[in-house]
Amino acid sequence: GQNIDQPTEMTATEGAIVQINCTYQTSGFNGLFWYQQHAGEAPTFLSYNVLDGLEEKGRFSSFLSRSKGYSYLLLKELQMKDSASYLCAVNHRGSTLGRLYFGRGTQLTVWP
Amino acid sequence: GAGVSQSPSNKVTEKGKDVELRCDPISGHTALYWYRQSLGQGLEFLIYFQGNSAPDKSGLPSDRFSAERTGGSVSTLTIQRTQQEDSAVYLCASSPRTSGSSYNEQFFGPGTRLTVL
Numbered sequence: 001g002q003n004i005d006q007p008t009e010m011t012a013t014e015g016a017i018v019q020i021n022c023t024y025q026t027s028g029f030n031g032l033f034w035y036q037q038h039a040g041e042a043p044t045f046l047s048y049n050v051l052d053g054l055e056e057k058g059r060f061s062s063f064l065s066r067s068k069g070y071s072y073l074l075l076k077e078l079q080m081k082d083s084a085s086y087l088c089a090v091n092h093r094g095s096t097l098g099r100l101y102f103g104r105g106t107q108l109t110v111w112p
Numbered sequence: 113g114a115g116v117s118q119s120p121s122n123k124v125t126e127k128g129k130d131v132e133l134r135c136d137p138i139s140g141h142t143a144l145y146w147y148r149q150s151l152g153q154g155l156e157f158l159i160y161f162q163g164n165s166a167p168d169k170s171g172l173p174s175d176r177f178s179a180e181r182t183g184g185s186v187s188t189l190t191i192q193r194t195q196q197e198d199s200a201v202y203l204c205a206s207s208p209r210t211s212g213s214s215y216n217e218q219f220f221g222p223g224t225r226l227t228v229l
Contacts, residue, residue, distance in 0.1 A: 043155075045219075091216065104152065
């Protein structure tokens with residue numbers, strides 16, 4: 001199996017910046033995904049990292065360090081609608097193509 | 113275009129009954145996945161279909177669980193003799209990617225919430 005660890009809950013205020021960390025242990029790392037899931041809805045894709053470094057996409061950025069088994073999702077200029085669960089997921093080489101191993105998710109609450 | 117759809121959205125059943133959950137993937141997507149999401153848990157992989165290849169069933173928790181995909185499109189997940197621990201949200205995802213790429217964005221359906229009384 002894969003050990004994927006992320007905080008259970010986080011809170012922040014509107015307009016602030018929040019960083020959600022994810023650590024993983026896997027043999028044959030083959031990419032890391034972040035998904036956003038609002039309550040009662042389907043997870044939606046946010047970002048993908050396979051090489052070290054930062055990927056920026058609007059208000060959201062995702063960082064990966066393969067040597068440390070570490071990623072973070074950075075959310076800037078937080079809005080109320082960003083309140084959701086953020087799922088970190090890892091694909092590893094040798095597994096079923098595209099099979100993802102998910103962390104338990106981080107429930108982010110944004111306060112006005 | 114239409115996304116992944118699942119039916120029913122909610123299912124309440126009695127312990128011991130069989131249930132069928134349906135997934136309609138995005139048209140043209142060759143890969144289809146089933147996941148289970150229990151309260152407070154991460155998404156748990158169940159089964160994967162890719163084209164005409166034999167499915168990867170390694171995530172199915174017991175032989176009470178089975179799935180099929182007809183015509184490379186619609187998939188049905190069947191749970192026989194349901195138990196209370198089967199209560200969860202069952203999510204289906206599809207992907208357009210086949211082989212040769214690790215970037216395999218999965219598009220999820222809204223899920224079926226199964227409650228076993």
